């Protein structure tokens with residue numbers, strides 16, 4: 001296993017699970033370049049706060065993260081989002097306004113709440129309703145999220161909802177983001193039902209005014225109600241996975257330089273894994289769970305064309321700044337999980353999460369924990385500051401929006417350089433080519449957020465599938481050797 005992020009750990013864990021009952025005689029080794037496991041996932045516990053450096057939750061709708069937590073004995077440690085605050089604000093005209101209830105997959109499902117909203121003009125509202133009568137779009141394999149949303153709902157939904165949500169979730173530009181690779185359901189709904197509003201309304205469970213996102217206080221935003229996280233933070237998932245791997249299976253500070261074919265039919269293994277500053281590791285199977293550019297460097301000698309394809313997946317950088325205050329320092333009611341920031345507002349933030357509102361146990365009583373996101377595909381220049389300047393920029397941006405007085409008790413900046421793969425138009429076709437080439441090398445598999453989903457459940461799924469694929473290629477070999 002190369003890479004000790006969630007995908008590499010899930011792969012290693014799956015191999016251990018699969019081989020625990022059958023004596024295949026396999027050794028599992030996980031090589032991680034950094035001095036710690038987790039990749040983008042890291043949780044800090046400080047002064048009674050639970051501070052997430054990267055992801056703070058995962059979707060429960062996709063089964064793989066919840067299933068893994070169950071197998072790890074963490075099911076009782078999972079908490080959901082607070083039901084009575086499931087809503088999102090959008091910054092518009094310098095003021096935070098509620099995203100109308102019932103926005104599902106960036107499409108409105110409750111026209112009543114849209115009519116009452118001060119987020120859109122009357123013209124914008126009327127344009128949104130046109131979706132009810134518009135014909136299907138032309139049949140095509142892929143379309144940018146911006147083109148699709150504008151075509152169905154008009155420019156205001158793009159500028160005020162879709163673009164900032166996409167910037168917050170994918171740190172991406174909606175104009176180049178592949179809809180097929182990120183939200184294929186929207187394309188499929190249009191193909192089957194024509195009108196998105198009608199299709200999503202039909203999909204709502206009976207009696208649920210706002211669809212599956214609904215909580216007692218109404219809901220909006222990117223499926224807030226469907227997220228879960230360990231009570232002690234996402235780091236618990238990493239430590240639980242690590243604890244299930246055999247002693248000595250994990251090597252930290254072990255940066256892999258290359259995967260080379262052993263080149264000799266009589267060699268003890270198919271590949272030699274060249275590790276910086278250490279002896280090469282022989283391996284019959286390899287799961288590469290590093291980011292795509294790093295994976296490209298590793299397979300360069302093995303398959304230069306595969307390396308080129310991997311390099312064609314671009315990445316964006318972001319940073320999170322976490323700030324803690326006394327509740328009385330903030331005038332805003334904080335009756336939501338946070339807000340998103342459209343580009344047109346010219347505020348140097350992508351979004352802000354009210355962490356201690358979203359999940360219980362994130363801050364001591366009477367305190368508030370906020371986390372703001374900066375950078376992304378469209379705002380990377382904002383990251384060119386040092387940590388102190390980034391924190392000051394964030395604090396200055398939040399102060400008028402939330403009515404903050406006084407200074408924060410705690411400030412933490414976490415950077416995620418080149419951490420977020422960008423699923424550009426045609427991403428699905430690119431990944432199919434990458435997989436076809438990778439599968440031509442027996443015992444080699446790729447895993448991680450670069451390919452078929454950036455979310456934690458998708459990364460876990462990709463790691464587990466890669467482990468199964470590699471095991472399938474190894475078992476005949478290792479059995480033959482015994």
Ligand SMILES: Cc1cc2nc3c(=O)[nH]c(=O)nc-3n(C[C@H](O)[C@H](O)[C@H](O)COP(=O)(O)OP(=O)(O)OC[C@H]3O[C@@H](n4cnc5c(N)ncnc54)[C@H](O)[C@@H]3O)c2cc1C
Pocket residue numbers: 002003004005006007008031032033034037038039040041053054055056057058059254255256257289290291294298318320416419420447448449450453454455456457459
């Ligand atoms: C700020 C932020 C917030 C996010 N929020 C959410 C969220 O709330 N919910 C959600 O579901 N997802 C979220 N995501 C996405 C999700 O966290 C990532 O997609 C996921 O963690 C990626 O996991 P991974 O294992 O593929 O890669 P990574 O976490 O990037 O791990 C790759 C590992 O490979 C190692 N490596 C690289 N090269 C080598 C080498 N040559 N040799 C050895 N090791 C190497 C790296 O050091 C790293 O540890 C967020 C991402 C970011 C950045």
